[in-house]
Amino acid sequence: MLIRQVQSVDVRPTTTAHLAQTMSLLELSALELHEKIEAELSSNPALELIEGRFCPTCQRPLIDTLHCPICSRPKNLSNEEPIVFISPREEMVTYASFDPDQDVSFEETSVECDDLPVYVFRQIASEIEEADRPIAAHILTSLDKDGLLRTPLIEIALYHHVPLSRVEKVQKIIQSADPLGVGSSDPRQALLVQLDVLAQTRAIPALAKQAIEEGWELLLHHQYPQLARNLGVTVNKVKEIATFIGKNLNPYPARANWGEVHQPTTPYQEAYYTPDIIISLLNGDENAPLVVEIVFPMSGKLRVNPLFREGLREAPPEKLEQWQTDLERATLLVKCIQQRNHAIVRLLQVLVKRQRDFILKGDAYLYPLTRASLAQELEVHESTISRAVSAKTVQLPSGKIIPLAKFFDRSLHIRTELQAIIANESRPLTDMELVEMLRARGYQVARRTVAKYRAMEGILPAHTRSKMRSQKLAPSLV
CATH class of the missing domain: 1.10.10.1330 (RNA polymerase sigma-54 factor, core-binding domain)
Incomplete structure (x- = not known):
């Protein structure tokens, strides 16, 4: 099971610490895990990294090969079963x-x-x-x-x-x-794009979108009282919205570890990185199993320093407690990283098998799947699935990079149908007419939901589409 090994630890006093650290590591991206390991290596003498290339799972040395020939070997001949393994990968593509x-x-x-x-x-x-x-x-x-x-x-x-x-x-x-x-086209539009994507995976403050659309300049100049009056809310509420935007959105997308000039002074955006998961076709054959490479951000072997362990027996009394703590920390980290890797492998074995058509054919083939149903299948808590999915990106065989959370996007089917309907409309359809057409195709959605999905896809309202079609100026451009 996904984290069954964590729950079977014999040493009871360390069970809680083991579980807590495993869950903490589970939600880290490859980049964040790299930073975590580097920080521990620099502060804990009991932890060491053996140079070279080793398989993160079985610890075999990798000589003249990118992937472990044992762990990346197909377990059976069925093309439905993906080949999932952890791969040391420090290169960028x-x-x-x-x-x-x-x-x-x-x-x-x-x-x-x-x-x-x-x-x-x-x-x-x-x-x-x-x-x-x-x-x-x-x-x-x-x-x-x-x-x-x-x-x-x-x-x-x-x-x-x-x-x-x-x-x-x-x-x-x-x-x-x-x-x-x-x-x-401008910072406000960039924020709105990011907000729409973020809204698919987490709750966002009420009126955040309206604040950006109608009060971007006021937000930019911290004119919170005026914006509060415009929105009909308290100043504290506006400050909450501003804090949320500052922590989660970025009006200047390229300011993300992009050269010396663009180092951000605020925590707007993560740096560019290799995807956390890379999915490809075995030998490029669409009828072959999918190969799922889970990126481990270091190529060396992480282990407890054996010399430090031996030296503990002769530790000075005044340093014994600290050295014991260092040893316990190092041991726990190594075990929890192994458990994290095991958990993500187990998750992706099921998830990629279920979403094979989506991975190969596109959004219209997304299998309806929730975190809760997958958690039930794997016999774990839903929060475990959420942590494993959090902050991770996937590179599909097409080369496109998407959030892993998109594998659970329940709105994708409807949005794809909505795009198809509007692309083939003979005249601009109202949201209510779109509701009826979606209903005829088996999708029960409310009008305001259609309006939300339409906005997420960047599709203008019917009256605006109609106006654009009827414009007589430069008719070839609309």
Whole structure:
């Protein structure tokens, strides 16, 4: 079971500490785990990292091979059963070139950030139609130092002789890439993109969206009393919204460990990183099992220092207690990391098997799955699943990078249907008409839910779509 080993520890006094630390490590991304281990190595003499490449699971040395030949070996011949293993991976995957008219190839290089247009393009390449690649290249190469697009979309549409709606569609795909909101036309739009994504996985303060839409300048200049009056709430409520935005959103997407000029002074955004999980096809065959590589951020062998353990027997009385504490900390960390890895492997064995069609075919094939139902299947608490999914990203076989939480997105089916309906509408449909059409397709949703999903997909209301269609100025651009 997912964390059954934790619950079977014989030494009762350490059971609580073991479980607590395992759960704490479970919710860390690969980058955060790397930082945690580095901090422990620098502060605890009882912990050491043996240089070289070792399998994080079985500790075998890896010589002239990227993955462990034992742990990454298929357990059976069924293509439904994924091959899931932990892999030491310190390299970043970066593209060798950026040519929107050619297929993108990649190579493994040393740890360093890509050029921002390249980094974003490699995530969205599979979603951009061949004819739209020049538009994507135009947008990405026009980004300013903050990752924002200051060039008017209409100007890009005129340059490429395409409808404005086509440029907007490409921009929306770019905005969904990491860093979220990249390619937005202004900081406010970047925040709204991030807020919509965040709302899918956690609760957000009431009126946060309205505060950004209607009071961005007031928020920016800390004019909280005025914004509170505009929203009809207390100043404290506005301060709560501002704090939430400051901690969770980033109006300048490129300010994320992006060169010396862009080091953020506030905790807006995580640095760019290798995905926590990389899914690929065995031998590139769509009928073969999926290969699931769980990134472990260090290639060496983490262990308790045997010399420190031996030296404890001759420790000076005044240092004995501290040395014992160091030894216990090191032992606990090594065991809990192993347990974390075991738990994530177990989770992904089930999750990837269930979502194979979604991984290979796209959003319309997402299997309806909740954290609660998966927890029941694995006989663990729902919070364990939530921690294991938290803050982790997945690279799909297409190269697209998505949050692991998207595997549980119950709205994705409906949003995909909504996109299809509106793409084929003969006239702009109202939200109520969309409700009826979705109902005919088997989806029972309220009108306000349709409005929410429509906004999440960047689709304008019916009256605005109708107005755009009826515009007589530059009719070829709408």
